[in-house]
Amino acid sequence: MSDMKITIQSSEYGETPFDRAKLISWWSQDVVSSSSVLVVGAGAIGNETLKNLALLGVGKMFVCDMDTISVSNLSRTVLFGKDDVGKNKAEVAAKGALRMSNNPDCHIDYFVGDIVNGLGHGVFRRFDIVLGCLDNMLTRANVNRRCCLFQKPYLDAGISGLGLSLNAHRYPESSCLECGMDSNDVARERMIRYSCDAFKKRAIQEGHAATVLVSTAIVSALQVQEAIKALHQLNGIALEVPVRYGQKYYYQGMNNLFEQMTVPIKEDCDAHFTIDKVIETPLSSNDTLKEALTTLKGLFGYDCLIDTYPDSAFVTKAKCVSCHKEIAVNRPMGEIYSDELYCPDCQKSDANGYTPEYTAIDIFSSDIPHDYLMDYKLERLGVPPLHVLTVREKGNDDNIKYIELTGDLNRVLPNTFERGSYA
Numbered sequence: 001m002s003d004m005k006i007t008i009q010s011s012e013y014g015e016t017p018f019d020r021a022k023l024i025s026w027w028s029q030d031v032v033s034s035s036s037v038l039v040v041g042a043g044a045i046g047n048e049t050l051k052n053l054a055l056l057g058v059g060k061m062f063v064c065d066m067d068t069i070s071v072s073n074l075s076r077t078v079l080f081g082k083d084d085v086g087k088n089k090a091e092v093a094a095k096g097a098l099r100m101s102n103n104p105d106c107h108i109d110y111f112v113g114d115i116v117n118g119l120g121h122g123v124f125r126r127f128d129i130v131l132g133c134l135d136n137m138l139t140r141a142n143v144n145r146r147c148c149l150f151q152k153p154y155l156d157a158g159i160s161g162l163g164l165s166l167n168a169h170r171y172p173e174s175s176c177l178e179c180g181m182d183s184n185d186v187a188r189e190r191m192i193r194y195s196c197d198a199f200k201k202r203a204i205q206e207g208h209a210a211t212v213l214v215s216t217a218i219v220s221a222l223q224v225q226e227a228i229k230a231l232h233q234l235n236g237i238a239l240e241v242p243v244r245y246g247q248k249y250y251y252q253g254m255n256n257l258f259e260q261m262t263v264p265i266k267e268d269c270d271a272h273f274t275i276d277k278v279i280e281t282p283l284s285s286n287d288t289l290k291e292a293l294t295t296l297k298g299l300f301g302y303d304c305l306i307d308t309y310p311d312s313a314f315v316t317k318a319k320c321v322s323c324h325k326e327i328a329v330n331r332p333m334g335e336i337y338s339d340e341l342y343c344p345d346c347q348k349s350d351a352n353g354y355t356p357e358y359t360a361i362d363i364f365s366s367d368i369p370h371d372y373l374m375d376y377k378l379e380r381l382g383v384p385p386l387h388v389l390t391v392r393e394k395g396n397d398d399n400i401k402y403i404e405l406t407g408d409l410n411r412v413l414p415n416t417f418e419r420g421s422y423a
């Protein structure tokens with residue numbers, strides 16, 4: 001009864017969940033409530049980060065992860081319960097964050113799958129800020145490049161034992177995450193995950209990071225605090241101390257050492273590419289290549305070639321180096337596992353030391369060598385939904401436009417951004 005009385009009194013005085021935050025001089029709950037945050041990874045750090053964003057009342061969130069929940073997650077994941085073991089992390093985390101939100105107008109979308117190959121640039125383009133809650137460098141590098149494309153702030157969290165780091169970047173205002181990456185480390189990780197032919201290795205022995213909840217809670221708190229400051233800054237609110245990008249914050253819990261380092265801009269960094277203007281179109285990754293080219297000709301009045309960014313290699317066929325038997329493949333490079341290219345006669349695959357010859361073509365940047373590919377849907381050619389494609393005028397390479405498959409908006413962002421121009 002007494003609890004009930006307190007609640008009634010509180011609402012009579014117009015109290016809201018955010019009253020204490022609003023006592024911070026520069027705090028605007030309107031900014032927080034109307035902001036959109038993309039959270040990449042729904043593991044230990046992602047759980048903490050989503051919990052923090054939900055309790056703070058952030059208005060729009062997107063969460064992506066390809067994994068399912070395991071028992072060992074449960075000691076570090078506030079959004080997962082025992083009954084959730086085996087379910088998709090992204091879905092359970094999104095629903096948990098929505099339940100926990102203090103914002104009655106909170107909207108969350110999620111994606112279950114490999115974001116490198118499965119999620120289009122349009123997602124990165126729409127969200128105000130990107131928070132990395134990842135456990136591997138290759139995905140970090142991919143996310144970083146998409147943040148560079150649209151000049152989005154990227155706050156990347158990492159943990160190891162009682163040590164943690166937060167990298168805050170916003171290219172071209174500052175260095176990007178890859179400016180500070182050791183290229184040898186990236187190459188080493190690439191060798192663990194990909195065969196010599198750049199096909200995916202199955203069942204990689206993931207190095208499980210030694211970690212406990214306290215470290216993830218600290219790095220996530222730091223990440224979300226920087227994000228909230230950055231969101232205010234993006235909305236033109238001056239802070240006492242502005243957010244500085246191009247910084248690496250490092251905390252070692254064993255000896256309570258806190259360090260801050262500046263990551264300088266690396267002039268020859270491969271990630272430094274931005275897109276200034278994106279043209280929204282009714283196209284969808286469910287359209288065939290033929291339909292896409294027809295629509296583009298209708299929009300621009302000239303014949304177009306399409307290429308994707310950054311990698312659009314498509315494997316048409318593979319040939320056994322021993323018996324020269326040819327097999328049709330017709331799948332995007334990024335989706336093929338090394339053991340799938342298998343010679344039925346020699347009974348060998350790439351995974352056990354045998355290397356097939358294969359034909360990979362860039363079907364988008366040249367004339368299409370095989371007519372049958374014109375009838376393939378873009379998605380089957382390796383183009384994810386809501387992607388941004390580079391379109392060139394045929395015969396005039398200098399005339400480049402960036403077009404979005406905006407027709408996929410309702411499918412990819414049904415809750416957060418459903419009312420697009422082509423909805």
Ligand SMILES: [Zn+2]
Pocket residue numbers: 175176177178179180266269270271272
């Ligand atoms: Zn860079």
Ligand SMILES: [Zn+2]
Pocket residue numbers: 320321322323324325343344345346347
């Ligand atoms: Zn063979």
